[in-house]
Amino acid sequence: MRRVSRIAVAGVATAALAVTVSACGSSSSESAGGGKNLGLALAYDVGGKGDQSFNDAATAGMEKADKEFGYKSTAVEPQDGESDADKVQRLETLAKQGYNPVIGVGFAYAPAVKEVAAKYPKTTFGIVDDETVKANNVADLVFHEEQASYLAGVAAAKATKSNVVGFIGGVDVPLIHKFEAGFKQGVQDTKKGVTVKSQYLTETASEGGFSSPDKGENAANGQIDAGADVIYAAAGLSGQGVIKAASTHKIWAIGVDSDQYKQAALAKYKDAILTSAMKDVAGAVYNLAKSVKDGTPQTGEVRASLATGGVSLSDSNPVFKNNAEIQDAVKKAEEAIKNGTITVKTS
Numbered sequence: 001m002r003r004v005s006r007i008a009v010a011g012v013a014t015a016a017l018a019v020t021v022s023a024c025g026s027s028s029s030e031s032a033g034g035g036k037n038l039g040l041a042l043a044y045d046v047g048g049k050g051d052q053s054f055n056d057a058a059t060a061g062m063e064k065a066d067k068e069f070g071y072k073s074t075a076v077e078p079q080d081g082e083s084d085a086d087k088v089q090r091l092e093t094l095a096k097q098g099y100n101p102v103i104g105v106g107f108a109y110a111p112a113v114k115e116v117a118a119k120y121p122k123t124t125f126g127i128v129d130d131e132t133v134k135a136n137n138v139a140d141l142v143f144h145e146e147q148a149s150y151l152a153g154v155a156a157a158k159a160t161k162s163n164v165v166g167f168i169g170g171v172d173v174p175l176i177h178k179f180e181a182g183f184k185q186g187v188q189d190t191k192k193g194v195t196v197k198s199q200y201l202t203e204t205a206s207e208g209g210f211s212s213p214d215k216g217e218n219a220a221n222g223q224i225d226a227g228a229d230v231i232y233a234a235a236g237l238s239g240q241g242v243i244k245a246a247s248t249h250k251i252w253a254i255g256v257d258s259d260q261y262k263q264a265a266l267a268k269y270k271d272a273i274l275t276s277a278m279k280d281v282a283g284a285v286y287n288l289a290k291s292v293k294d295g296t297p298q299t300g301e302v303r304a305s306l307a308t309g310g311v312s313l314s315d316s317n318p319v320f321k322n323n324a325e326i327q328d329a330v331k332k333a334e335e336a337i338k339n340g341t342i343t344v345k346t347s
Contacts, residue, residue: 037100038097040099041074041102042058043091044075044076044077044078044106045078045108046205047237048078049077052263053255053256057282058281059282060282061281061284062285062286065290068290076094084112087108092119095119100292101126101289102125103126103128103141104128107127107173108205110127110132113130114138121136122137124297124299126138126139127139128142131301131303134300139291139297139298140300141302143279143280143284143310146345147305147311147337148277148279148306149277151306151333153184153189154187154326154330155254155275155313155330156194157191158190159229164228165187165194165196165231166198166230166232167183168220168238170205170216170233171203171209172200172203182345183232186344190333195227199223202215210236210237213237213239216233216238220246221249228251229251231246231252232277233253234277239255240265240266243266246273247268254273254274254275255277257277257281259276275316278311280310280312287302
């Protein structure tokens with residue numbers, strides 16, 4: 001997530017593709033155009049680079065691949081209010097330029113990835129958080145977000161003193177329903193009588209649900225007024241406002257996607273971040289790039305879980321890490337999910 005004051009998506013990708021380039025060099029792999037593969041290309045989701053969450057995790061995976069493989073990778077910012085046609089043009093240009101793999105960061109890229117992958121069968125495409133694109137050259141990079149969210153619910157139930165906790169989702173879509181469902185189940189399984197207040201910021205991403213810290217802050221303030229003393233936000237950049245509100249009112253926030261306790265832009269609020277429900281977007285991006293580099297591209301559904309280490313709960317905050325009661329409860333729940341004793345709901 002970006003700085004709290006930043007509430008609009010920054011950076012516009014033009015038809016000529018104004019890009020952010022990291023590292024230097026090239027690989028020996030052949031691109032779709034027959035030249036050398038420049039590396040991987042990221043097409044960012046709403047919020048773009050600097051969201052301290054989802055997109056920045058993808059960036060970390062790209063930077064690791066650049067460092068190890070000598071790539072000259074590219075990342076492209078989204079446009080404000082862009083159409084599927086804009087996404088198609090962006091992905092086509094990246095594939096034509098010789099980037100491989102080309103990764104759409106977010107489920108909104110599904111129609112574009114499906115269309116462009118068919119036109120460039122020699123290029124590997126990836127899409128994060130979508131499992132609907134079925135093609136021989138597409139990897140669906142997906143996660144059991146509900147599992148990490150369950151653990152977040154366990155932590156919230158153990159941490160609450162008011163017996164009221166909150167969930168704030170950025171946009172009312174099935175992906176975010178998974179976060180809510182897992183969190184609620186974790187809370188309810190851990191401590192009876194705890195009320196979970198849920199709220200979605202917008203119905204669609206175009207309304208700013210994932211990119212408006214002010215919306216997140218306002219929603220959090222409302223939940224705090226209603227008694228919540230722990231709030232879990234799955235809202236991208238908007239979650240930064242939730243964390244700010246939690247810090248202001250001296251309650252707990254639970255971060256998402258990345259270890260937000262460690263994010264530089266959130267440093268002044270970090271003491272309010274109990275933990276974060278993480279998913280290894282960085283690892284998924286890196287692994288796809290490595291598979292292309294190795295000549296055995298990943299395709300089909302590639303789903304990460306607690307068992308694979310692809311989702312987890314951070315323990316950077318010493319208050320969280322050193323709380324024996326919370327740690328015991330979280331570890332017990334994690335083991336039960338891994339061995340199948342607990343099946344976490346997705347809706």
